[in-house]
Amino acid sequence: MKRIIAFITVVVVSVGIMAWSTPGLLNNVHLGLDLKGGFEILYEATPMEGGAKVSKESLLKTAQSLEERANKLGTSEPEVTTEGTNRIRLKLAGVTDEAEVRKQMKEPASLTFRSKDGTEKTADEYNKIEMIGTDFTENGAKLEFGQMSEPLVSIKVKSKDKFAEVTKRLLGQPLAIFMNDTLVSDPVVQAVLTDGTASISVGGDLDKAKELRDQINLGALPLKLTEKYSQSVGATLGKQSLDQTIEAGLIASVFILLFMVGMYRVPGLVAAFTLIVHTWLLILVFVWADFTLTLPGIAAFILGIGMAVDANIITNERIHEEMRTGKSIMSAVKAGDKHSLRTVLDSNITTIIVAAVMYWFGTGAVKGFALVLIVEIVLSIATNVYLSRWLLNLLVKAGKLSKPKYFGVKESEIREL
Numbered sequence: 001m002k003r004i005i006a007f008i009t010v011v012v013v014s015v016g017i018m019a020w021s022t023p024g025l026l027n028n029v030h031l032g033l034d035l036k037g038g039f040e041i042l043y044e045a046t047p048m049e050g051g052a053k054v055s056k057e058s059l060l061k062t063a064q065s066l067e068e069r070a071n072k073l074g075t076s077e078p079e080v081t082t083e084g085t086n087r088i089r090l091k092l093a094g095v096t097d098e099a100e101v102r103k104q105m106k107e108p109a110s111l112t113f114r115s116k117d118g119t120e121k122t123a124d125e126y127n128k129i130e131m132i133g134t135d136f137t138e139n140g141a142k143l144e145f146g147q148m149s150e151p152l153v154s155i156k157v158k159s160k161d162k163f164a165e166v167t168k169r170l171l172g173q174p175l176a177i178f179m180n181d182t183l184v185s186d187p188v189v190q191a192v193l194t195d196g197t198a199s200i201s202v203g204g205d206l207d208k209a210k211e212l213r214d215q216i217n218l219g220a221l222p223l224k225l226t227e228k229y230s231q232s233v234g235a236t237l238g239k240q241s242l243d244q245t246i247e248a249g250l251i252a253s254v255f256i257l258l259f260m261v262g263m264y265r266v267p268g269l270v271a272a273f274t275l276i277v278h279t280w281l282l283i284l285v286f287v288w289a290d291f292t293l294t295l296p297g298i299a300a301f302i303l304g305i306g307m308a309v310d311a312n313i314i315t316n317e318r319i320h321e322e323m324r325t326g327k328s329i330m331s332a333v334k335a336g337d338k339h340s341l342r343t344v345l346d347s348n349i350t351t352i353i354v355a356a357v358m359y360w361f362g363t364g365a366v367k368g369f370a371l372v373l374i375v376e377i378v379l380s381i382a383t384n385v386y387l388s389r390w391l392l393n394l395l396v397k398a399g400k401l402s403k404p405k406y407f408g409v410k411e412s413e414i415r416e417l
Contacts, residue, residue, distance in 0.1 A: 003398040022280065031294075035241060039091075041090045042230070043226060044226045058223060063088050067080040079092075112177075113130045114126035115170055115176070130175065135159065140155055141153055152201055153202065155197065156197050171191070177212070252302075253305070260272050265407060265408045271312035274312075274391070275305070275308055278383040282376060291371075307376075318339050324414055329396060329403075348377050351377055352378075
């Protein structure tokens with residue numbers, strides 16, 4: 001009786017939670033460019049200075065700068081990824097003004113150190129540029145710790161004489177740091193610096209120190225972005241793709257569930273329930289992890305559902321075979337679970353390995369497909385392997401599945417031992 005109560009409790013509570021939370025989860029899923037519509041640009045990055053090279057660090061920081069600018073434009077969930085050694089792909093869902101996006105995105109990160117020129121009209125403005133980003137050595141900004149473990153940003157310039165002249169003239173005055181006309185910090189010059197290095201205090205804030213270090217390093221090697229490719233996806237086309245995909249998925253799911261129940265009866269019902277739980281958990285992961293759903297992601301989702309169905313079919317078919325040999329219900333279920341487990345796990349683990357390789361070496365849509373597939377398989381193992389077996393064993397041990405017909409096996413198919 002306790003096993004039946006446990007089975008009913010798990011099913012009822014799970015169904016209640018899924019029914020209550022699903023509408024909210026679906027509304028919170030972030031749709032990608034190909035489903036929501038928007039704008040995509042592929043940039044090629046080149047150094048502003050001739051002879052310089054595009055480093056991996058400068059490319060990543062430039063991509064970070066692009067994402068920050070895209071957020072300021074008010075776009076929804078900008079997706080910025082680096083490709084190869086010198087390319088950046090920008091995806092903006094829900095964009096309406098493409099010309100403004102192009103204008104804002106192409107400008108290189110501009111780092112300037114400014115002072116006040118002292119005139120009455122602009123006495124409170126940092127309007128005189130003393131140094132620019134290329135005056136600093138590439139990756140010359142470092143995070144250090146001074147007295148009492150205070151975080152400091154040390155910087156290094158190319159011209160010691162120029163830095164000495166600036167710090168001598170501005171001794172006791174602020175030398176403000178701007179990134180793209182936005183004030184980042186305005187430290188006061190405490191001494192004349194003749195060795196080409198300086199330390200900037202940020203008031204003990206470690207996160208602010210890291211941010212300042214990254215911004216100075218980004219400005220030290222500004223990259224020029226050249227548009228190599230772009231495409232616009234209409235919201236109507238994206239919505240049509242999503243609607244058709246959902247419709248096809250729902251129709252296929254109904255047929256799959258009916259097939260499982262028709263072929264395997266009670267174990268088929270259990271499998272259908274765990275498939276629904278599996279789908280709900282995947283949506284939950286998408287929302288919690290803030291994933292963006294794209295068409296390749298949906299393809300991985302459907303592939304994962306197929307593998308989950310395979311896991312149930314392999315197990316139930318093995319149970320059928322054990323029953324046909326004349327074993328008891330309990331023995332057949334135990335043997336079927338045991339003999340099918342290795343096959344199912346081997347299949348899923350090899351797929352995870354392939355997906356991991358795709359994620360490691362792939363870019364863009366390939367990485368998205370691989371990531372969704374990995375998550376899908378992990379959830380499938382948890383639900384369609386272990387959860388379904390646990391629920392079925394509860395019913396079997398409770399004595400409620402005492403006849404082979406409950407498993408879709410006819411009496412005439414059973415051979416006497």
